[in-house]
Amino acid sequence: MRRSPQDTATSARKISRRALFLGGSQLAFMGILGLRMRYMQVEQADEFRLMAEDNRIKVRLLPPARGLLYDRNGAVIAENEQTFRIVIRKEDANQIDQVLVELERLINLPPEDQTRVREELRKAGPSAPVTIADRLSWEAFSAVSANGPALPGVTPEVGLSRRYPLHDDFAHMVGYVGPVSDYNLSKMDVIDPLYRIPKFQIGKSGVESQLEEDLRGRAGSLRVEQNARGRIIRELGRQEGIAGANIQLTFDHKMQNFMQARLAGESAAAVILDIETGDVLASGSTPAFDPNLFVRGISVADYNALLENKYRPLPSKSVQGAYPPGSTFKMVTALAALEAGVVTSDETVRCTGHTEVGGRRFHCWKRSGHGNVNLVGSLRHSCDVYYYELAQRTGIENIAEMGRKLGLGDSYALPLPGMSSGLMPDKQWKLKNRGAEWVVGDSLNASIGQGFVLTTPMQLAVMTARIATGRAVIPRLVKSIDGVDQGIQGGEKIDINENMLRAVRQGMYEVSNSSRGTAYASRIADATLQMAGKTGTSQVRNKVVNNNNVPWEERDHALFVSYAPYDNPRYAVSVVVEHGGGGSSTAAPIARDLMLYALHGDLPPLDSYPSSQRGTISERFRNLPLRDTSGSDTEKSRA
Template sequence: MRRSPADTAESAKKLTRRTLFLGGSQLVFMGALGLRMRYMQVDQAEEFRLLADENRLKIHLLPPARGLIYDRSGTVIAENEQTFRIVIRKEDASQLDMVLAELETLIGLTQDDQDRVRKELKNAGPSAPVTILDRLTWEAFSTVAANAPALPGVSPEVGLSRDYPLKDDFAHLIGYVGPVSSYDLSRMDHIDPLMRIPKFPIGKSGVEKMMEDTLRGNAGTVRVEQNVHGRIIRELERKEGIAGNNLQLTLDHQLQNFVQARLAGESASAVIMDVETGDILAAGSTPAFDPNLFVRGISIINYNALLENIYRPLPSKSVQGAYPPGSTFKMVTALAALEAGVVTPDETVRCMGHTEVGGRRFHCWKRAGHGNINLTGSLRHSCDVYYYEMAQRAGIENIAAMGRRLGLGEEYDLPLPGMSSGLMPDKQWKRDNRGADWVIGDSLNASIGQGFVLTTPMQLAVMTSRLATGREIVPRLIKSIDGVEQPIKSGGPLNINENMLRSVRQGMYEVSNSNRGTAYSSRIVTDGMRLAGKTGTSQTRNAVVNNKNVPWEERDHALFVAFAPHDAPKYAVSVVIEHGGGGSTAAAPVARDLMLFALHGAVPPLASYPQSQRGTIKTLLDALPLRTDGDNATKRSNA
């Protein structure tokens, strides 16, 4: 069938429209494709050049800023300072020898450092940064940064390093940080990825160690692009880490500095507490050390000097040192006897200078004896025979129970490592640990703080706080975490009869304020600030020999405990001077000065001292090596 001319014309029109539509579509598509190709090849040429096959994307960890540590007034005692360093990663160290040689030329990289870098890279993970040099000067850092294209794999970085601006004042309490070690990792149940970074700093001692998880923070990440030579082409994405929590401690940096200065030259320790809250205001230990030496890498010579010092500067004596308390323990024995009902405050005991028990003679420190003496007098004169009698009447079980109520033989919940719990022995302890029965001689020795009894300066301060208040005072070191106040745990009554406590406090008052008291020469003459205390001398040997005739390490320890003001207690202090001799001559004067500083909030005014001593005291106070660096200066009283 033949198509009509009209149909043929209509079909031709339709074909023409389709041809035009398809042709137009193809033209638009080709135009768009051409524009896209031009955009990719011209406008984005650099972008695609950077994303070439030989370039790689890497994700690196960003160490967070470590939390800061402040004292109770807000003075920073552990901070972070900006440092310049250069690092390299194992996976980018294909030209290591050339890089190290170039750094030797540029900034004088030593052969020892080169050997160390090779060793650390060998043990490091592929992407873990190994520090080539830390704490570079700005000039050296700039030199490396300017020559980065010729140093494949080397990354100049600006980081943070721990710094302790008050140096040795807080060395034993704050501690220090140091590079994480394989030993550290072996003791961790969960290993933070940050710990895989060689030389990542973690707490090694003190609060830095015990509060590590709180202070460390969480890692951030940075996504970078590197070329085949390990050079970072650009940073694609950065997610900052979360800084660690800041800590505020109960310590007072000015009082702490005064404690350290006053104890200088001795192997000694002292603790000062707020008797209401249990806040530890100062806890000194001498000699000390600069913790910055450990952060920056202490030399073998300096470290050996610390280890070999017979005054033992590394341990924190205030919580790690355990000493026989000597006569500072007599308040425990007195209260045990009073509570057991085996003596009254006015009852007297005849002191003839010794007591014989089981065929053995136990001497009083005063060989001529004290005559008839009651509770108050026994504390005033520190009569040993009185307490030998109390030990026989009350028994060791009552004495040990009272010691524990007053905080002895206890390890407190404080963020300090290696704390000693001391020793408050009883019959069961001796059977378990010595395989022998308790004998009466053990009780007599314990009654005057000798024998098996051991206490720490921290425990003695707690004991004194509890005697002063009649409450179960608990020491506190962390005041707040990131601004959140931490609970005060002190509070509950000791359930010791107040009249009994009053009798003991009166005896302690007369120790320092009666002209026949063992610490009368270390009294405070300012009304409203008078202290109540107790001297102590603990033997370190069995033979009775004058301290002047034996080597230093064989001399007696000197101790003193006190609270003040005696009629409205605010602070308690304990002082232990290793091998210092007598507590009345060595420890009591120090404790008085520390108490006066706490009461005045500054170096004590001379008016608080007896008139006859003021010239000597002025010379002593003026010579103290107190801190005077700007805002961290220790105040001097204007009184």
């Protein structure tokens, strides 16, 4: 059937409209697409270029410089030294085994180190760096750097490592740093990204560990561009980290070195306090160790040698060692009795050589007895029977309270780990910890610094400083942080009658300066610097036996505490020599040398000593292993 011309015209018009609509839609779509392409290619070109580059950009942490440690005079105690190392990242290394083979041709890379690297890479994340070799020589470092294109994923790095220029002098107080371990990470609630940096060092002991947050600093960042083989092409940006705080400690490095040298050969500890400020000028413990060994990775043989040494070189005896104070505790008992009003300074007690309580004899060190003694005489002769009597009159509660007033039983707020608080026992303590009632015999033992009483050398120095001044001297270890002085704590007057303190001080003066005093042989000859002190000998066994007839481990500890000058106290000193025998023969001579060094600020002049002793003293100083005054690594005698 033929269509009419009218139908044909109508159909043509419809087709034209559809064609126009379809063509218009196509043109509009193409226009929008063109505009979008123009927007992406022109207006957003920079953004997409950066997105493309980001596929090759890596951001790496920059470890900050660890803060330095100085002594009170500005001498460096802990510093940083430049080291060279090479690291590898799993995501950038194509064939690890081949890379290690190439490295072996350039540097000394033992099979065990290669095995370690493979194992650490297996455990590490794709971008985590693994140290291949550390502390490389400049020649080895340069060889690796020059062959970088053939070592995909390998990055030579220049870092900083801790160094202790004074070696063992401050090993126990300052401590040391070491690489972050899995154990360290397990103890952290929030892990600083810095700890993921290979061989990143944190404080492991001493001040280094306790002031870690101040010393560590904050990380920086580095943006680098790498090619497909993991080779760094260029540095795109760097944000430097914030270095750790520099900390000035209260120590005097020369005084510390003299102390360590003077204690050498003994298992001993000593403390020197500035009485006015409480500053710890020196705190020694012998034998010591070189902390640099731990920083570099101490060998098994060296570590076992430290562990097996019967003199225990690893603990800090001055703050971690707790010892029966022996007769150095008698000032506490005397002041407690005076304060309780159960005795006067002039009242005498007759010493026949022993006291009998409950059918048991408590002996005086002098078996023949001292006769009638008053407070000053009891300290001068160190009469035990006098204090047995005072203990029965005073009671342990009053004695313990006086001990706490004088700083015993306190570990103080010092930035040192593992500090012992010693033990200032009373009735409640024994019932709680021993499940038994306190008895009179316990009080008698405590009155002469035996039994349950334990003190540290630091506590004994504080006790002595408080007796000397009548003020609550508190030890201080940090002088300033980044130049900001940390202030002095304490110093307020102690609630002890000044007349009672004078009586005790007089007794301590006669210990050192009376011809019948137990430390007269260790007196200071210079009348302007005379020392007040107290000897102590604490038993480590119940049976009384001559120290020369028993093994070293069973001999008595030797102790001495002192302050000087007597009429204007400036320094307090405490000395403990483990198994040293008698306080008067072993500890007192050491304390005198330390005190004179503090008073003179250098090696004591011979005229400070009695003329009959000067030859011996001169010989002793000549043989001391003193470091030179510049604090260099070279040790030499300065006598």
